[in-house]
Amino acid sequence: MTMDSKRRTLGKTISWYIFHNAMMFTITYLLTGSWELGLTIALLQTLGEAVLYYLHERIWTRIKPKKSGIPAETKG
Secondary structure (H helix, E strand, O other): OOOOOHHHHHHHHHHHHHHHHHHHHHHHHHHHOOHHHHHHHHHHHHHHHHHHHHHHHHHHHOOOOOOOOOOOOOOO
């Protein structure tokens, strides 16, 4: 198994958010018929998700892992 490079991971992240925003926009547009509302909801959802993910990660940094005999993940 090979590890993705940081550049490839960033590219995959950006493409995921493009597809995700397109999906959010499309669903909202189909339900409301408003492209303005579709764009607003897609962008607000992405911003909210980013903030919540950051907070989630910060909470997890405070949780100390239990010793399980499984080696820690190596940074790549």
